[in-house]
Amino acid sequence: MINEQYFQEFPELKTSRLFLRKQELKHAAALQQLRSNEDVMKFMDSDKHEDIETSEAFIRRNLKSFEKKTGFFWAITAAVSGNYMGDIILRKIDRTNARAEIGYTLHPDYWGHGYMKEAMREVISFGFNELGLHSIEANINPANETSRALLLKIGFMKEAYFRENYYYNGKFLDSEIYSLLEKDFLVK
Numbered sequence: 124m125i126n127e128q129y130f131q132e133f134p135e136l137k138t139s140r141l142f143l144r145k146q147e148l149k150h151a152a153a154l155q156q157l158r159s160n161e162d163v164m165k166f167m168d169s170d171k172h173e174d175i176e177t178s179e180a181f182i183r184r185n186l187k188s189f190e191k192k193t194g195f196f197w198a199i200t201a202a203v204s205g206n207y208m209g210d211i212i213l214r215k216i217d218r219t220n221a222r223a224e225i226g227y228t229l230h231p232d233y234w235g236h237g238y239m240k241e242a243m244r245e246v247i248s249f250g251f252n253e254l255g256l257h258s259i260e261a262n263i264n265p266a267n268e269t270s271r272a273l274l275l276k277i278g279f280m281k282e283a284y285f286r287e288n289y290y291y292n293g294k295f296l297d298s299e300i301y302s303l304l305e306k307d308f309l310v311k
């Protein structure tokens with residue numbers, strides 16, 4: 124089942140254009156820029172990072188979840204320039220069912236060039252082939268068409284539509300749940 128060795132040393136991952144590295148406090152300023160951007164946060168249904176302290180606290184929580192062996196939080200950086208582009212996370216690692224949830228954000232400067240598809244394939248491949256997951260789920264705001272298109276492209280299937288199950292900012296919001304089984308992930 125879950126291969127615990129990946130919690131000893133953070134698994135940094137490489138693709139042809141990207142270097143997925145451990146998210147650390149030094150990334151707080153770039154993360155704050157990302158998570159205060161109107162277009163990025165439109166369907167995230169979480170609070171904008173109004174200041175750098177919020178981003179630092181967010182990073183500390185994610186580092187803790189790695190220490191507690193429940194999640195991996197990668198900074199997506201450009202392989203050549205090292206520029207910070209976004210983040211990608213595997214969280215809620217459920218050992219009993221070998222399942223985890225994936226989450227991702229990219230700065231709008233980099234949208235539409237296949238970067239997130241590239242990052243997701245690498246993280247999913249790590250999740251199935253190294254970490255030992257059996258399935259990965261994603262939870263989206265049903266209005267987030269870009270995120271849905273990306274999930275479908277990778278082979279995720281719609282599994283559920285929950286009505287008004289998420290309370291945020293004074294409203295009960297709907298959620299769509301997608302999932303990918305290891306046997307359906309064809310690009311290794």
Ligand SMILES: CC(C)(COP(=O)(O)OP(=O)(O)OC[C@H]1O[C@@H](n2cnc3c(N)ncnc32)[C@H](O)[C@@H]1OP(=O)(O)O)[C@@H](O)C(=O)NCCC(=O)NCCS
Nearest residue numbers: 163227228229234235236237238239240263269270272273
């Ligand atoms: C969702 C997001 C990560 C997509 O990143 P991206 O790098 O632009 O996506 P890619 O270029 O890899 O696109 C992958 C596929 O998604 C679809 N897609 C991408 N941009 C799209 C757009 N503007 N409109 C419709 N479909 C789009 C396409 O099917 C594309 O595949 P193709 O290039 O082979 O046609 C990015 O838009 C983002 O960060 N959004 C804000 C944060 C967010 O909502 N995160 C998800 C929370 S669930």
